[in-house]
Amino acid sequence: MDRRLMAVALRYGRRNLGSTAPAPSVGTLVVRDTVDGPIVLGRGVTAVGGSPHAELVALQSAKDEARSATVFTTMEPSPESALALIAAGVARVVSAMDNPDPRLQGRGHALLRDAGITVTNGVLGDEARRQHAGHVTVLAKGRPHVTLKLAVSADGMIGRVTGERMLVSGREAFARLQTMRIEADATLIGIGTALVDDPSLTVRVPGLRAHSPIRIVLDTQARLSPASSLVKGAGDTALWVVSATEAPLVNREKLLACGVDVLTVGTGSGGVDIEAALRVLAERGVTRLLVEGGAKVAASLLHRGLLDEVVLFHAPVVVGPDGVRALAGGALSAIERSPRFRRVEEARLGEDRMVRYERSV
Structure with missing residues (x-):
C-alpha cells in the first residue's frame, strides 16, 4: 500500500514539472487508514515558482484532519516543512528519497524522528530520483x-x-x-x-x-x-x-x-x-x-x-x-x-x- 500511495504522490508531483525550478516539483499526500482502506485527506504539489512546498500545501488542504495521519512525500521534507508536519501532529511520514542537497540531507528526517514521528524512507526511490533528476x-x-x-x-x-x-x-x-x-x-x-x-x-x-x-x-x-x-x-x-x-x-x-x-x-x-x-x-x-x-x-x-x-x-x-x-x-x-x-x-x-x-x- 505504501508503494501504491507513493505512486499517486509521484503522479501528482508531475503536475508542476517545468514550473517550479530551481526547486523540485514534489508531490505530497495526507492519508488516514480506515477499515475500508486509506482515505486521502489532503494533497499538495510544489507551487509554481517553488514556494510554498508541497507538504505545506497538503497540510493546508487536510486542515485538522492531518493529526495522527500518514504523509507520503516524494522527497525528504525540508527542515521548515518537517517542523510544519510536527506541528500538525502527523503520526508517520513516508518519503521516496533523501533530500539531495548536502546542506539539508537528513535534517528533515532527523527532526521528524526526534519528535517521535515514524519515518519510512526509500519507497519508490528510483522513480522519485528520475522525476527529480533536474534538481539532483x-x-x-x-x-x-x-x-x-x-x-x-x-x-x-x-x-x-x-x-x-x-x-x-x-x-x-x-x-x-x-x-x-x-x-x-x-x-x-x-x-x-x-x-x-x-x-x-x-x-x-x-x-x-x-x-x-x-x-x-x-x-x-x-x-x-x-x-x-x-x-x-x-x-x-x-x-x-x-x-x-x-x-x-x-x-x-x-x-x-x-x-x-x-x-x-x-x-x-x-x-x-x-x-x-x-x-x-x-x-x-x-x-x-x-x-x-x-x-x-x-x-x-x-x-x-x-x-x-x-x-x-x-x-x-x-x-x-x-x-x-x-x-x-x-x-x-x-x-x-x-x-x-x-x-x-x-x-x-x-x-x-x-x-x-x-x-x-
Whole structure:
C-alpha cells in the first residue's frame, strides 16, 4: 500500500514539472487508514515558482484532519516543512528519497524522528530520483539534466538540408513532444536549426501555451534574425540566446532590443563552449533541459558525455540523399548499443516507435 500511495504522490508531483525550478516539483499526500482502506485527506504539489512546498500545501488542504495521519512525500521534507508536519501532529511520514542537497540531507528526517514521528524512507526511490533528476543533477554536477529528443527517419535522417521544412514524425509523436516541453524548464536548439526550420518551440496544445518552456538558441555570432518566429514571440515566451563573448555587438544589441536575453560564454570546438553554457543555464535556474536539435548540438553533447536521457522517435518515412543525418559517424547506433545508456521505455505512437534511454553510468 505504501508503494501504491507513493505512486499517486509521484503522479501528482508531475503536475508542476517545468514550473517550479530551481526547486523540485514534489508531490505530497495526507492519508488516514480506515477499515475500508486509506482515505486521502489532503494533497499538495510544489507551487509554481517553488514556494510554498508541497507538504505545506497538503497540510493546508487536510486542515485538522492531518493529526495522527500518514504523509507520503516524494522527497525528504525540508527542515521548515518537517517542523510544519510536527506541528500538525502527523503520526508517520513516508518519503521516496533523501533530500539531495548536502546542506539539508537528513535534517528533515532527523527532526521528524526526534519528535517521535515514524519515518519510512526509500519507497519508490528510483522513480522519485528520475522525476527529480533536474534538481539532483544541478546539485551533483552543476548543470541541468539534459534530455535529447530526435525524430529519426527510416534512413537515419532528421530533416532535409534545404527546401521546405519536413516533419519526420507523426501526430502522436508530436503530442508526446508537447508533454516533454511542458515538463521541461527550457528547450534548446542550435542556430542551424533556428535558421532552417524557423520554429517557435512553444507548447502547441490549446490552452497550454503559457506552460511553454524557456526557448534557448546556441548562436555563436548572435545571428538569429529579429524577424524569426522565436524573436517575434519573445514578448510572450522567454527567449535566451547563448552567444560567444566576441559575437558582434550590433547583433547582440538588435536581439536585446527585441526583448531577448543574450548570454555570453567562451568558445569551444566549433562554437560556444557548451559545458560553460550548461553551467550558466543552471545558475539561472534551469534544471531540466530538453534539446530538440540539431545534429551538431546533439553530437557535441554526446561526445562530451553531457546527455542524461535520449528519446528517439523512429518514423517509417524516408528522407533521401538530401537529408541531414541524425548523428554523424554512427553515433546514433552507438547510443543504442552503448553500455552508457540503458533502454527504459518503448512505445508505439501511431506509425512511429518511441524508445527512451537513460544514462546508466
